[in-house]
Amino acid sequence: MNCIFGIDIGGTEIKIGKFHYDKLLLKTSIKTDVSDQGKRILADVFNKIDELSQGDNIVGIGVGVPGPVVKGVVNGCQNLGWGIVEAEAIIKERYPDARVRVLNDANVAAIGEMAAGSAQKYRDFVMVTLGTGIGGGIVINGEVYEGATGAGGEIGHIQILNAKQRRCNCGKFDCFEKYASATGLVTTALELMQGRETKLHDLEVSSKNIFDLAKTGDEVALAAVNQMVDVLAGTLGNIAAALNPEAFVIGGGVSKAGSFLLDKLVAKFREVAFYPVADTEFVLASLGNDAGIYGAAYVARK
Ligand SMILES: [Zn+2]
Structure with a gap:
């Protein structure tokens, strides 16, 4: 065989x-x-x-x-x-x-x-892995785009601010993943909860707990999630303006927040993205x- x-x-x-x-x-x-x-x-x-x-x-x-x-x-x-x-x-x-x-x-x-997963009908798409950091994979015409030095798809290190607020492992400041990964979400929540009432004070400030509390309407948790969604939508909108993919496939541990995250992300993306790419499809990864x-x-x- x-x-x-x-x-x-x-x-x-x-x-x-x-x-x-x-x-x-x-x-x-x-x-x-x-x-x-x-x-x-x-x-x-x-x-x-x-x-x-x-x-x-x-x-x-x-x-x-x-x-x-x-x-x-x-x-x-x-x-x-x-x-x-x-x-x-x-x-x-x-x-x-x-x-x-x-x-x-x-x-x-x-x-x-x-x-074998949720991108089977696409040949041009960007996979976005939201975990401790943010990974990416760009697929064009069914083939991976490696780039000149192998950094093709390293979307986690797109700089989203010029404010020197959050230092990244790559040595630069304010990379996408410092704001929109699980770690980024936790950093944002820790900032927002200072002096404010939230159930997060009684829990471990983890990405899962922030999402769970946001779903129950906890204002601080919800504000942290919304900030993350704003950064995600804006940055994926920029990527879409450059590549015009058929779809974004969202994976990684954070994607376990499921439709709560995806619905917010899609709504914000439709609002902020350049109009010819604003209807880009979004699906959750399925193979883990x-x-x-x-x-x-x-x-x-x-
Ligand atoms: Zn970086």
């Missing part, structure tokens, strides 16, 4: 899916060994592939990594301890008969939603943490 492996390498865990064409046969995960500059990561992946292939003919291996990638070369990856790693060539050397693709993890997640293995398998299959 022919099989394809879809692999999503994260900073703590490596998810591995074995597929027969587009059908997921099994999935498993191993720990990411980041010691010694991550030198053992690919060897560990190879061992697991060999164990799981069980004599099947490996025709494709797709891999997502948490760093910029251009044409199969990883351009530095802090979470794994990697510098420049020619990952596609290394994997190809070990599995010369397989079709091998290595892409950025946010990009393979976007492709995964197109392959499995998007990466589906996308990795898809790009290795094509």
